[in-house]
Amino acid sequence: MTEIRNIEMDLARFRTRVFAVSVLVLVCFSLLIARLVYLQIVRHDDLRAQAESNRTSIVPIVPNRGLITDRNGIVLASNYSAYTLEITPSKTLAGWEATVDELSDVIDIAPRDRRRFKKLLEESKSFESLPIRTRLTDTEVARFAAQRFRFPGVDIKARLFRSYPYGELASHVIGYIGRINLAEKEKIEDDDDQANYRGTEYIGKLGVEQSFESQLHGTTGVERVETSAGGRAMRKLASNPSTPGNMVVLSIDIKLQKLIEDMYGERRGALVALDPRSGEVLAFVSKPTFDSNLFVEGIDQENWAMLNESIDKPLLNRALRGTYPPGSTYKPFMALAALETGTRSATTLVNDPGFYMFGGHRFGSATGDRTGIMDMRSAIIYSSNAYFYSLANEMGVDRMHDFMKPLGFGQITGIDINGEVRGVLPSQEWKRKYYKRPEQKKWYAGETISLGIGQGYNSFTMLQIAQAVATLANNGVKHKPQLVIATQDATTHERTPVAPAPAEDLGFKPDNVAIVRKAMTAVTQEGTSARVFAGAGYSSGGKTGTAQAVSLGANEKYNASKMDEHKRDHSLYIAFAPAEDPKIVIAVIVENAGFGAASAAPIARRAFDYWLMGQYPNEQDLAAVSKGQATVPMGKPVLASTVPWPRGSASAPATPQAAASAASAPASPPVAAVPSAPR
Secondary structure, X not given: OHHHHHHHHHHHHHHHHHHHHHHHHHHHHHHHHHHHHHHHHHOHHHHHHHHHHHHEEEEEEOOOOOOEEOOOOOEEEEEEEEEEEEEOHHHOOOOHHHHHHHHOOOOOOOHHHHHHHHHHHHHOOOOOOEXXXXXXXXXXXXXXXXXXXXXXXXXXXXXXXXXXOOOOOOHHHHOOEEXXXXXXXXXXXXXXXXXXXXXXXXXXXXXXXXXXXXHHHOEOEEEEEEEOOOOOEEEEEEEEOOEOOOEEEEOOOHHHHHHHHHHHOOOOEEEEEEOOOOOEEEEEEEEOOOOHHHHOOOOOHHXXXXXXXXXXXXXXXXXXXXXXXXXXXXXXXXXXXXXXXXXXXXXXXXXXXXXXXXXXXXXXOOOOOOOEEEOHHHHHHOOOHHHHHHHHHHHOHHHHHHHHHHHOOOOOOOOOOOOOOOOEOOOHHHHHHHOOOHHHHOOOHHHHHHHOOOOOOOEEOHHHHHXXXXXXXXXXXXXXXXXXXXXXXXXXXXXXXXXXOOOEEOOOOHHHHHHHHHHHHHHHHHOOOOOOOOOOOOOXXXXXXXXXXXXXXXXXXXXXXXXXXXXXXXXXXXXXXXXXXXXXXXXXXXOOOOOHHHHHHHHXXXXXXXXXXOEEOOHHHHHHHHOOOOOOOOOOOEEHHXXXXXXXXXXXOXXXXXXXXXXXXXXXXXXXXXXXXXX
């Protein structure tokens, strides 16, 4: 019985084990079937796409960047293709430095190439492909290809590069492109534009290149290719081509721009020329300038130090971001303010003894200034300081501020490139907000006096001054300055004008505007710029100005010969022409160059000669102007149509009259700081 009982127990245990194993097997098969259902049905589409991607690759097709041209169709920014030697640091076996050492035996790699690569590496991620050498020759490409197996993580790529054919010319306007940094990457991602920048490593950094990035960049295409197990492309499966960026047409005349930049020579300053009828920018000069090509491949340390540490600040766009006291170029606007506000009439007489006394302080005039009884016309013609000192005292700072603000002084003009600064149009409210200590916030009556001659706290850009002159020349109708006048589709060649902002009529009385314009015309005929404009084939209006670069003490007299060059007075000139129907206005400053008639006015004269008469200064005259040693043009001027364009190009229309046809064709302190006597 015992044996039978044991056998039954063994059988029961066996059956239990068989049942447990059967359940385990059933569960395993159920799990396997469930997994198969999940993979074959639920994740069918996803896994199929993954399997497909194992043999295919999506390659971005980078679009050609749009061209930039001047108003006459001259190409100012274009593209070229070149081979680059690139390293992906994360894929190198011995590290990028050792890899570069070995590469140097095959391809010439200069120390500056190493330094530039190191800088790019610091700004990028280790898995990105970074160029160590650009513009490889065919021989260098062949030499590396033969030994490519030695260098994992190193490859040769064909890339598009930006080219600025005229180097330093108009570089502050055109700008440049550079590698996309981390901040720009984040902005692209935030704007949901990441897909359009796949495969693209460059973006506009300054000027038109930056402000019109969306037009110039184009649309990135994609190409699907079949790849081998090693990732090598075998054949193209599908393609969606890229769309080139649009061409951007500037309003500037590059030949006028070149003339003006040449007339500055080695001097510093800024000039803005506008068409007062539309606000189009005809020239936008900042000197010194820089070569935009230096930034395309990543600027090296030596050139960056040279540009960034120079006392002349070549990277500063003086026309857009440099602020200066306007000096006596402010006086015509003060006169208009007097008329419009009823503070003075044009016939009010003021005695100018060569100084103005206020609060026990003597506000002087320059040695040699004409003195005597002055009405408004003669005060403008002979640049009477005493007349405008007393006018400022009568008007007060806030009334001056309220009149000058609509003219654009100390205001953002809204020009279509980034980086514009506001400058300072002083008022009592401004001082309360600007200064921190209570004793600094108070406005002193003596501070008002200097404002009348464009000194004191007044600080404006040449762009703001040019806009104000254009408004005066256009009978009180103000236009927003405009640099880009059209875009052109790269595929259809259809040109789309960029609509200007609506004009604003400031409501000045025509008789008041006429009084000031006639007085400014007399400046060029019998006033401070008469010698410079003698014999001109057109009439013009203007006003010279001399503005302090540094403040002088109460008992200190200005002596240029005893001052450092960077502390001397600035030379300014504002002008419009022809006087009867202005088609061009200019605001120009030559830093630390003295009287406005000596350095600034001669530049304006020759710019008018080119624009209105089709005349170009001869070499002797051009050399004299560039050194501040000219007044009226010397010798016989040259026909602009005969002047060869830089670097052998003869395709540019020579005069503005030819532009119409060319542009339509598709183109490949307190009282103690008493000022000296600005005029």
